[in-house]
Amino acid sequence: MNAYEQLKNLADALAPRLTADRRSLHRYPETGWLEMRTSAIIHERLTSLGYACLTGAKAVKPDERLGLPDPGTLRRHAEAALAQEGTPAAFLTEEMRQGITGVIGELRCGEGPVIALRFDIDALGLTERADEGHRPAREGFASRNPGMMHACGHDGHAAIGLGVAEALMTLRDQLRGTVRLIFQPAEEGARGARALTAAGHLDDVDFFIGNHVAPTRALDDGDVTVGTWGSLATSKLDVLFTGQAAHAGGFPEQGRNALLAAASAALALHGIPRHSGGQSRVNVGVLRAGTGRNVVPDRAEMQVEVRGETTKINRFMEAEARRVCEGAALTWGCGCQVTLAGQAEGQRSDPELIRRVGEILRETLPDIRLSSEQNARNWGSEDISIMMNRVQARGGLATYMRTMTDMASPQHTAGFDFDEAVLPLAVKVFGATVLGLMGVKK
Ligand SMILES: [Zn+2]
Numbered sequence: 001m002n003a004y005e006q007l008k009n010l011a012d013a014l015a016p017r018l019t020a021d022r023r024s025l026h027r028y029p030e031t032g033w034l035e036m037r038t039s040a041i042i043h044e045r046l047t048s049l050g051y052a053c054l055t056g057a058k059a060v061k062p063d064e065r066l067g068l069p070d071p072g073t074l075r076r077h078a079e080a081a082l083a084q085e086g087t088p089a090a091f092l093t094e095e096m097r098q099g100i101t102g103v104i105g106e107l108r109c110g111e112g113p114v115i116a117l118r119f120d121i122d123a124l125g126l127t128e129r130a131d132e133g134h135r136p137a138r139e140g141f142a143s144r145n146p147g148m149m150h151a152c153g154h155d156g157h158a159a160i161g162l163g164v165a166e167a168l169m170t171l172r173d174q175l176r177g178t179v180r181l182i183f184q185p186a187e188e189g190a191r192g193a194r195a196l197t198a199a200g201h202l203d204d205v206d207f208f209i210g211n212h213v214a215p216t217r218a219l220d221d222g223d224v225t226v227g228t229w230g231s232l233a234t235s236k237l238d239v240l241f242t243g244q245a246a247h248a249g250g251f252p253e254q255g256r257n258a259l260l261a262a263a264s265a266a267l268a269l270h271g272i273p274r275h276s277g278g279q280s281r282v283n284v285g286v287l288r289a290g291t292g293r294n295v296v297p298d299r300a301e302m303q304v305e306v307r308g309e310t311t312k313i314n315r316f317m318e319a320e321a322r323r324v325c326e327g328a329a330l331t332w333g334c335g336c337q338v339t340l341a342g343q344a345e346g347q348r349s350d351p352e353l354i355r356r357v358g359e360i361l362r363e364t365l366p367d368i369r370l371s372s373e374q375n376a377r378n379w380g381s382e383d384i385s386i387m388m389n390r391v392q393a394r395g396g397l398a399t400y401m402r403t404m405t406d407m408a409s410p411q412h413t414a415g416f417d418f419d420e421a422v423l424p425l426a427v428k429v430f431g432a433t434v435l436g437l438m439g440v441k442k
Contacts, residue, residue, distance in 0.1 A: 003174045003440050004364040004432055010167045011427040018423035021159035023141040028084050029123030029148040029155065032186030033068055033099040036081040038121050038158060040092035042103045042183050045162050047091070049169045051105035051181070056095030059102045060185065060195035067191040067236070067341040074099045080145070102185040102192065104201060105165060112177025112438050113206035116391070117430055118384060119161030120187035123150045129414045136417055151416040153213040156423060158183060160211075163427040168434060176438045180205070182387075190234055190342035193383035202390040207353065207437050208398040209430065210384045213422055215411070216404045222371030224429055225402040226358045227349030231378040231385060232281065232307040233314035236342030239265070239325050241289075242335040245298035255296025256333045259289035262300035265328035269304060272320045278309030280317050303341075307381060311345045311389075347385035349375060349399035350392065357399060360436030365428055376402065403429060 001009075021041075030038050039055065046053050069077075078097040081087055102121070128134070128142050128149040136142040143149045161183055168179055182201060186192030202208065214225075241262045246255030266284040274280055282304070289300035306321050308314030322338050329336030354374055361370060378400075388398035405422035409415035436442070 002442065003171055003435050004442060006171060007167055007431040007435065008365070008428055010170055011163065011424040011431065014163045014166060014427065015424045018159050018163050018427070019420045021162055022155050022420060022423060024086055025155040025158055026136060026150045027141045027144055029143050029145055029150045030077070030081070031125050031148050032122045032188055032191050033065060033101055034074070034077045035101040035121050035185045036078055036092055036096050037084055037087045039096050039101045039103050039183070039185070040088050041086065042121070042158065042162065043091040044088040046103065046105035046165055046181070049165055051107055051165060051169070054104040055093055055102070056100045059104050059199065060100060060192065061198040062100050062195070064195040064198040065099070065186070065191065066194060066343060067186065067189050068099060102196065103183045105181040107168060107172060107175070107179045109172055109175035109177060114178045114180065114204050115207045115209070115434050115437055116180040116182055116202065116205045117161070117164060117434070118182045118184055118208070118210040118387060119157045120154045120184045121158040122154055122186050122188055122192070123148045124152060124188055124412060126151050126412070126414060134415055134417065135408065149414065151413060152188065152411045153418055154187065156213055156418065157211070160423055160426045160430065163423065164430045167427055167431045171435070174435070174440050176440070179434060187383055189236055190344040190381055190383035193386040194343055197386050197390050202387050203394055205391045205396045208388060208391040208396060209401065209433055211401040211403055211426060211430065213405050213418055214402040215407045222369040223404050223425060224361065224368055225371040225373065225376045226361070227354035227375040227399045228378045228402060229348040229375055230309070231344070231347055231380055231382045232279070232309060233311045233346045233385070234305055234307040234342070234344045234381040235314060235318040235340060237304045237318070237321060238339045238341045239302040239304060240337045241300040241302070241329055243296070243298045243332065246296040248294045248296055252296060256298070257296050258300040258334050259297035261329050261332035261334040261336070262287055262289055262302050264331060265325045266302065268324045268328060269321055272317060272324065275308065275313045275316055278313050280309070280313050281307035282317060282321065309346065343386070344381040344383040345385040345389050347382070347388045347400065350397040351375070353397040353399045356437070357433050360432055361429065363442055364432045364436065368425065368429065401429070
């Protein structure tokens with residue numbers, strides 16, 4: 001039996017564990033930089049399998065983390081995570097408790113390419129459906145963390161990563177090169193990739209592969225799309241306007257109205273000119289201001305995002321947005337502080353890697369159907385782009401794949417769930433890709 005046959009058998013045998021892991025993570029979802037239980041579980045599993053593990057500041061550069069929760073939230077979540085079922089306390093490090101989450105596992109098998117695989121692990125700020133019509137609720141694995149939910153499938157991604165870790169460790173005698181498994185925190189809101197990339201984990205990578213579960217589409221004829229391109233570059237901005245409170249009846253002239261500054265900015269932001277070079281977006285999604293009817297508001301908080309079809313267009317949008325906010329603040333005599341809360345770039349999978357991976361999968365996993373559109377267009381934004389661009393800038397090749405699965409409700413909705421048959425399938429796809437790129441005989 002060759003390595004690919006062994007891989008298929010291993011992945012099929014692992015299926016019950018993959019489902020159990022996915023459901024355990026689904027039950028205790030953790031949003032960006034709070035993936036403490038999740039990171040501890042991954043840390044323990046990789047260590048026990050024999051991987052060299054990096055965690056804390058060795059995995060992500062702390063100063064480059066975007067959109068951090070406040071210290072109180074971190075502290076409360078750490079206490080909750082420690083008390084939850086299945087949390088391996090010894091692997092929940094002090095750094096993880098401080099929100100330096102994420103784990104990297106590495107397996108070195110002599111001379112050969114460095115292959116990095118990326119699995120994102122965070123959940124969304126969303127309340128999961130609790131009615132019997134929703135399978136996770138009916139079968140007892142719906143979220144027990146209030147206001148958090150795995151509604152994008154990253155619970156599956158983490159479980160797939162653990163499955164790949166086990167399969168490749170079992171096949172290690174046949175590997176030639178280095179496997180780096182990157183379990184990435186804080187993908188939602190595009191906050192984590194930057195901190196991982198800044199820590200240098202993409203600098204020596206020859207092949208980089210990511211994957212997202214995606215809904216089976218009537219028009220899409222395959223199980224796997226080998227490459228994708230075109231997700232939008234984006235910047236998430238937190239804007240704080242500060243003014244001066246005053247008695248609205250007695251001394252309004254002494255006030256500086258932060259609410260009006262924010263309101264002016266909100267309207268002007270949506271008036272940023274469209275870019276002739278491609279698509280752009282802007283959205284003011286949150287505006288909170290004011291304390292009472294008869295008080296001139298001295299504080300307004302705004303959450304804004306801009307996007308662009310290319311990194312360049314997004315940079316234009318971000319620069320315009322910053323100028324508009326500062327200009328509006330000036331108009332109303334207020335202060336303005338703009339903080340970058342998330343960031344992604346444009347991305348493009350390498351045609352050469354798409355070709356090679358397609359060939360490997362066609363030859364070694366003939367039962368898995370490749371989508372006829374091998375390089376599909378993405379919308380939305382994904383911070384894997386930052387990692388892909390880094391690899392590509394250093395001469396490596398990168399691709400971002402899709403594995404198709406039936407979904408109960410669209411991603412990012414309260415009724416989301418997916419067909420877990422995709423878990424062993426993705427383990428096979430990742431595993432065969434690594435074997436093939438390392439030149440293991442078919
Ligand atoms: Zn996602």
